[in-house]
Amino acid sequence: MVAKIDESELFEEVPGIFWSVMGMVLLGILFSSASMGFLYNHRQKSIYKELYVKEKNLWQQMEKFKVTMDSLGEGVIITDLHAKIWYLNNRAEELTGWRYREAQGRSLHDIYSVRNEDTGLEENNILDKVIKQGIVKELANHTLLVKKDGGTIPIVDTGAPVFDPERELIGIVITFRDETEKRNRQKLLEENELQFRNLFEFSADAVFIADAETGIILNANQAAEHLLDKPREKIIGLHQLSLHPDEKADYNKDIFQKAVENLQKRDVTEVVENEVVRADGALVPVEILASRVVYKGKKCLMGTFRNISERKKYESELHKLSTAIEQSPSSILITNVDGEIDYVNPAFTVTTGYTKESVLGKNPRILNSGLQSKNYYQNLWETITSGKNWRGEMCNRKKSGELYWELASISPVKNQEGVITHFIAVKKDITERKLAEERLRENEKYLGSLIKSVPDTIIVLNKNGEILDINASSLNYFPGTIQNLKKRLESLLSQEINKLQVGNSAESLKHKQVAKFQFELSSEDEEIQYHFSARAVLFGEDKVIITLSDITESIQNYNRINVLLRVEEEQSKRLQNFTHIVSHNLRSHTANMEGLFEILAMEEPEILENQYIKLMKESSDKLQTTIYHLNHILDINTIHREDWEKINLYKAVDNSIKSISNLIKNGGLTIYNRVPKGTRVLVIPAYLESIVLNLMTNAIKFRSDSRDSYLKITVQKKEGFTVVSFEDNGLGIDLHRHKVKLFGLYKTFHGHSDSRGLGLFMTKAQVEAMGGKIDVESEVDKGTTFKVYLRDE
Amino acid sequence: MNKIECVCLIEDDPIVVLLMRKFLEKTGKAGQFVSYQNGKEAYDNLKDKFEKGDPLPELIFLDINMPVWDGWNFLSEFIKLPLQENIIIYILTSSTSPEDLSLTKKYGLQDRYILKPMSFEKLNKILNSI
Numbered sequence: 023m024v025a026k027i028d029e030s031e032l033f034e035e036v037p038g039i040f041w042s043v044m045g046m047v048l049l050g051i052l053f054s055s056a057s058m059g060f061l062y063n064h065r066q067k068s069i070y071k072e073l074y075v076k077e078k079n080l081w082q083q084m085e086k087f088k089v090t091m092d093s094l095g096e097g098v099i100i101t102d103l104h105a106k107i108w109y110l111n112n113r114a115e116e117l118t119g120w121r122y123r124e125a126q127g128r129s130l131h132d133i134y135s136v137r138n139e140d141t142g143l144e145e146n147n148i149l150d151k152v153i154k155q156g157i158v159k160e161l162a163n164h165t166l167l168v169k170k171d172g173g174t175i176p177i178v179d180t181g182a183p184v185f186d187p188e189r190e191l192i193g194i195v196i197t198f199r200d201e202t203e204k205r206n207r208q209k210l211l212e213e214n215e216l217q218f219r220n221l222f223e224f225s226a227d228a229v230f231i232a233d234a235e236t237g238i239i240l241n242a243n244q245a246a247e248h249l250l251d252k253p254r255e256k257i258i259g260l261h262q263l264s265l266h267p268d269e270k271a272d273y274n275k276d277i278f279q280k281a282v283e284n285l286q287k288r289d290v291t292e293v294v295e296n297e298v299v300r301a302d303g304a305l306v307p308v309e310i311l312a313s314r315v316v317y318k319g320k321k322c323l324m325g326t327f328r329n330i331s332e333r334k335k336y337e338s339e340l341h342k343l344s345t346a347i348e349q350s351p352s353s354i355l356i357t358n359v360d361g362e363i364d365y366v367n368p369a370f371t372v373t374t375g376y377t378k379e380s381v382l383g384k385n386p387r388i389l390n391s392g393l394q395s396k397n398y399y400q401n402l403w404e405t406i407t408s409g410k411n412w413r414g415e416m417c418n419r420k421k422s423g424e425l426y427w428e429l430a431s432i433s434p435v436k437n438q439e440g441v442i443t444h445f446i447a448v449k450k451d452i453t454e455r456k457l458a459e460e461r462l463r464e465n466e467k468y469l470g471s472l473i474k475s476v477p478d479t480i481i482v483l484n485k486n487g488e489i490l491d492i493n494a495s496s497l498n499y500f501p502g503t504i505q506n507l508k509k510r511l512e513s514l515l516s517q518e519i520n521k522l523q524v525g526n527s528a529e530s531l532k533h534k535q536v537a538k539f540q541f542e543l544s545s546e547d548e549e550i551q552y553h554f555s556a557r558a559v560l561f562g563e564d565k566v567i568i569t570l571s572d573i574t575e576s577i578q579n580y581n582r583i584n585v586l587l588r589v590e591e592e593q594s595k596r597l598q599n600f601t602h603i604v605s606h607n608l609r610s611h612t613a614n615m616e617g618l619f620e621i622l623a624m625e626e627p628e629i630l631e632n633q634y635i636k637l638m639k640e641s642s643d644k645l646q647t648t649i650y651h652l653n654h655i656l657d658i659n660t661i662h663r664e665d666w667e668k669i670n671l672y673k674a675v676d677n678s679i680k681s682i683s684n685l686i687k688n689g690g691l692t693i694y695n696r697v698p699k700g701t702r703v704l705v706i707p708a709y710l711e712s713i714v715l716n717l718m719t720n721a722i723k724f725r726s727d728s729r730d731s732y733l734k735i736t737v738q739k740k741e742g743f744t745v746v747s748f749e750d751n752g753l754g755i756d757l758h759r760h761k762v763k764l765f766g767l768y769k770t771f772h773g774h775s776d777s778r779g780l781g782l783f784m785t786k787a788q789v790e791a792m793g794g795k796i797d798v799e800s801e802v803d804k805g806t807t808f809k810v811y812l813r814d815e
Numbered sequence: 816m817n818k819i820e821c822v823c824l825i826e827d828d829p830i831v832v833l834l835m836r837k838f839l840e841k842t843g844k845a846g847q848f849v850s851y852q853n854g855k856e857a858y859d860n861l862k863d864k865f866e867k868g869d870p871l872p873e874l875i876f877l878d879i880n881m882p883v884w885d886g887w888n889f890l891s892e893f894i895k896l897p898l899q900e901n902i903i904i905y906i907l908t909s910s911t912s913p914e915d916l917s918l919t920k921k922y923g924l925q926d927r928y929i930l931k932p933m934s935f936e937k938l939n940k941i942l943n944s945i
Contacts, residue, residue, distance in 0.1 A: 602910065605911065613931035613932030614828065614830040614932065616932045617831070
């Protein structure tokens with residue numbers, strides 16, 4: 023194309039030189055022929071030869087001219103001043119459709135008829151124009167040449183005057199060329215441009231043209247105005263970065279730069295998603311595609327921005343919906359109209375054990391447990407194919423073979439034409455509920471038989487005290503009709519219920535706790551008085567369940583025991599008084615005797631030397647000791663709470679050892695205190711001390727002389743007690759003979775001079791007073807172990 | 816040390832009375848010694864003395880178990896008298912019954928509770944402490 027343009031340009035410059043040469047040539051031709059006639063006349067004889075030479079030259083020149091003319095790409099027509107055709111070249115013959123021979127001598131107007139393309143008027147004044155103006159270029163714009171056959175072709179023509187050697191105007195030469203192709207090209211270009219402009223301007227997508235080098239926006243279309251909600255004047259001149267949010271400027275700068283680079287190799291970039299800032303500051307999501315254009319001579323990027331807000335909205339809605347389906351705890355199954363599975367959600371896999379891949383394309387029949395009849399499925403299928411929803415419970419089989427229950431809702435999906443395309447089944451696993459129902463039924467049965475079997479009377483009343491239900495065991499107590507019993511119970515229990523509702527017990531009933539009360543009911547013949555203990559429980563909103571236990575016998579026993587207890591207490595009190603009186607009186611008398619002996623010793627000491635008096639004094643002393651002990655025993659019965667104390671057992675034992683260290687040393691006994699140092703016990707300290715001392719002195723008294731004696735004191739925990747063991751290797755006790763009497767009052771087992779038999783009795787009494795007990799293990803001549811059980815708390 | 820003018824013993828047991836008299840004599844710290852056989856007799860006599868303005872004993876040993884009025888009957892009436900003098904009362908008894916012990920506490924006499932028999936040594940200590 024470029025080459026062609028160059029050619030035409032060349033031709034535009036050629037005519038000046040060419041025509042001057044041509045003019046000169048023509049003038050030469052004319053001049054020669056004129057002079058030839060003249061020479062012929064004057065020098066006939068000698069000239070023939072010269073003539074021949076000259077003619078030959080002329081012919082040669084003519085040939086040269088013709089070849090030159092015919093080789094031109096343009097039509098050339100030469101006329102005289104009267105517009106008579108004098109010459110046509112080959113191209114002119116082709117373009118006009120006239121042969122040179124036909125045209126010769128005819129009027130230019132006949133051969134070269136041109137019209138204005140726009141106006142359609144003839145433009146046949148070229149001769150006048152050249153004569154008046156000299157050389158005329160582009161005689162008329164949009165000129166059409168009318169051919170001999172009437173057809174037209176667009177041309178561009180030039181006219182120039184022809185002079186003789188005397189500078190006399192003798193004719194004109196017209197050159198013209200075919201413009202068809204150029205015109206067509208022009209037209210196409212114009213059409214393309216219009217098309218492009220329309221495409222640009224009326225594109226549904228926003229289009230921006232930005233300078234590739236500076237990034238400045240040079241143009242934008244209507245859709246761009248709409249997208250940004252800004253008039254074009256305000257868009258043009260902006261930097262492309264300002265279309266996007268500021269905070270992403272670096273990123274966008276990069277994207278733009280990359281697009282510029284990429285577009286050196288490719289026509290368009292890949293689609294990228296981005297956001298643009300609207301005039302009101304709102305962000306609009308867009309999809310951008312950039313291409314390379316030249317605009318106003320500058321390399322530019324043309325960005326097509328598609329608003330994808332709607333799409334995004336749909337996408338997000340679709341995403342929400344699909345997420346809901348994907349994450350639904352219900353199994354969701356979609357089939358096509360042929361019943362082939364198109365989709366299942368993860369819950370389906372969880373429930374059935376079948377993976378999505380393994381069921382796609384299959385029929386949901388794979389879940390069939392065989393527990394539903396054919397009719398059942400037929401009804402289902404008929405319902406959904408008729409366009410209705412189906413809902414029902416069914417038992418299906420998992421992949422593992424396990425059965426499960428589900429509540430299914432199956433709906434047909436119709437397209438816009440109302441034709442069913444798919445079926446959607448939403449299914450909820452109700453196996454738990456089914457099992458619970460089963461259990462409930464069993465429980466009801468179980469409760470029913472339980473109620474029948476209990477000896478207690480169970481009565482269900484409403485809040486007005488009317489009996490709704492009563493179990494049959496009641497009849498055992500009351501001969502007579504159940505109606506009679508009901509009436510009597512109703513009047514009785516409604517009073518009780520009223521009491522419960524108004525009293526504090528109403529609160530307890532509301533809180534579903536048990537309210538207890540007792541009442542009496544006499545037999546119909548009024549001979550027997552029955553006692554009942556009742557427990558009332560609120561059941562549901564308006565029912566009260568009362569269980570009645572016949573406690574007639576218990577009440578009678580209780581009354582009997584109460585009488586016995588009173589008698590016992592009375593006796594015990596009397597006994598105590600008795601012991602106090604006895605001990606008081608005895609003490610008075612022995613005290614008197616002691617006093618008398620004292621006075622006697624002061625006033626008449628020699629009398630005390632008397633053997634009988636001595637014995638009397640001895641008896642009196644012993645009596646004194648006995649009474650002292652008796653009083654001790656009495657004291658144990660009067661424990662006061664404040665005497666209890668939590669003490670360190672190790673220290674207590676240690677202190678006791680120290681307090682009788684001389685005794686221990688003289689007795690030759692080794693005592694091992696193996697009580698863990700942190701052991702703490704709740705005791706009456708005085709008693710504990712007495713117990714420990716007593717058992718230690720026992721071990722000293724009853725040591726064996728035949729070996730090194732020891733006493734080990736150890737502790738172990740047992741059944742909520744701290745058990746303190748006192749293990750010696752002394753004389754031992756024959757338990758077969760003495761066990762029963764061991765802890766009795768005034769019993770001795772050793773015939774030992776020092777044993778008085780009170781110690782173990784006291785120890786046992788003290789241990790028991792502290793809520794513990796004492797045990798003994800012994801073997802004669804091996805040793806004895808006393809185990810003292812002390813309460814932990 | 817001042818001699819105590821008058822010591823009184825309210826006691827139904829003549830042996831106790833005898834012993835007290837003897838011990839008092841031995842100590843030589845008391846001037847006069849009077850004894851009454853029961854609470855009623857003691858109250859009547861002491862009240863009579865009080866009303867006449869006669870001197871009352873500075874120290875009284877009181878038995879609990881006595882006929883007619885026991886020691887507690889005496890005490891409850893005796894303390895109602897608007898006495899000016901400070902009379903020291905000791906309970907002298909062979910009773911250890913809880914009732915008696917608690918009554919002793921009630922009258923604030925738990926530190927002046929002597930369990931029989933009264934010995935010379937005990938008496939000496941008491942007289943010295945006054």
